[in-house]
Amino acid sequence: MRDIDNTVLSSRVRLARNVAGLPFPHKLESEAAFGFMKKVSDLLKNTDRFSLYLMSRLDDLRKKALVERHLISPDLTKNSRCGAVMINADESVAVMLNEEDHIREQSIVKGFDISGAYERVRRVDDRIISGVSLAYDDALGFLTSCPTNVGTGMRASVMMFLPALTRSGKMPSLVKALTAKKMTVRGIYGEGSENSGYLYQISNKISLGYGEEEILRSVNTAAVRLCEFEAEERQALYQGNKIALTDRIMRAKGILQNAYVLPLGEFFERFADVKTGVALGLIKCRDVGRLNSFLTDVLPANLTLKRGAAMTETEREIFRAEYTAKNLAEILN
């Protein structure tokens, strides 16, 4: 396993598109909104088994679960008038309709594969361009609701898990350095007050004045560098206190596999230790992709959907413990 596949959880490319001649979504009449929605739906529905979900028809739990899986934005859920999303069968592509822009095409793939994500979203983009007249200016490029997205309309990002840099307190200075290089680093927090604390989304800040390849390359470079820093920091922490760190890692594994009650906040802490153990080779993991998917699977809404029934907070913590123990046992030795 490459270290970067352990550190980069997922790679994402998003393209912002708008329909020519229509007001932006927040000022759009429902009729017009549903008009282009039908067009996009017709273009995609027979490819890659896309399904259409209208925000007006989804209950809160399912909306929250899609947000937890990063398939839709919290903002989209607020547009219950004409907000919608099309998602393909393996959930690697999601096309939000009537979010900030008319169309937001995005592909998320597991692990470190920004160009793979770009290839996927480009195929969807080509298909949409083939049937929808998009707002495009020869000088500026694609026109978008927010000026920062004008141009390529592209945002490429990686989701990184950085416990060593976070714990050693080095993230703030790295965020500053990356910001100076026109990158945006955003700490990703779970729903509610709990947060993982170790998750960061690194993306390009501006999409105007740079070509697609340039953007992909810049995010790629930033991810590789951050991964190297994380590996150095992890080794430094380990070499500085091998016994205590090994003990903490192995206990974290034991607790995740045996606890009867598992609050989300504690889950993140133990999980960070287990991930560190995998990165250091102290724990063998047969499927890092599946390991990473815990970070979504154990969140409240997704856990509730897996259970198939509403739960009290305590019941959820018990189910989280059960789910974690069972599924970890299948991928850790």
Add this chain to the structure above:
Amino acid sequence: MRDIDNTVLSSRVRLARNVAGLPFPHKLESEAAFGFMKKVSDLLKNTDRFSLYLMSRLDDLRKKALVERHLISPDLTKNSRCGAVMINADESVAVMLNEEDHIREQSIVKGFDISGAYERVRRVDDRIISGVSLAYDDALGFLTSCPTNVGTGMRASVMMFLPALTRSGKMPSLVKALTAKKMTVRGIYGEGSENSGYLYQISNKISLGYGEEEILRSVNTAAVRLCEFEAEERQALYQGNKIALTDRIMRAKGILQNAYVLPLGEFFERFADVKTGVALGLIKCRDVGRLNSFLTDVLPANLTLKRGAAMTETEREIFRAEYTAKNLAEILN
């Protein structure tokens, strides 16, 4: 599994005997001491594969290991002039020579089986009586160095593991009640400052004026009652907080099976939780006898002998963790 087999770790019967016409060991000439020692040795050596160990020939580590296994007393180790012990092959019988009395015959068997221990020690006693003239008074019975042992010379005891009664703070009043019934309750501590805190030896206080059967019965009754109290207290603790106790128990199991460093004090705490889990049926254990043997196996000297090499404190804590994880995995599901 009977609950009492989980609570009573071992049963022991000891008979104090002295050779007629000889001063007690602390005033005994070496020549005389070795004289009766040879006699006893000759009587036992061809039965049950007894081996003779002279304190003068054992190194400190091996002496300490025998003390940890309750096969000899700390006092015996101090008599490096003519102190000795004969131990049979399965270590269920140990005959100390020149401890406080000339001969201290004892049998320790696993679990709750006081009469089984008595049967074993009686066979050894018969054999010794057949060849050694013992100090015996028709009115008083067997004569011993300490007056409390005069009479039957017998002390019957059980080693009990009582985490619920200890944690709920009920032991002091129970000890008082048992003391009033002429029983002795002694908290058993490990070597050094660490202690299990949950181990108690319950025995008869006086051996004069009571018949053997009466003593066995009284210890038996005390053990059964204490076991019932422990079970009631355990259930009360469990019913009062099922979720939190289950969580603590399962985490303790996970930590004992995964920790990389395991200090003795922590071992005892986690072990008490695991034992409680077994008693409550939350953890399945295929071999309670082997589970109980951890309480001896992980002590410093025995652990060092198992490793076969001297260790620093940290190395020992690492080896204890390794030993515990490996052996627990074989008996817990």
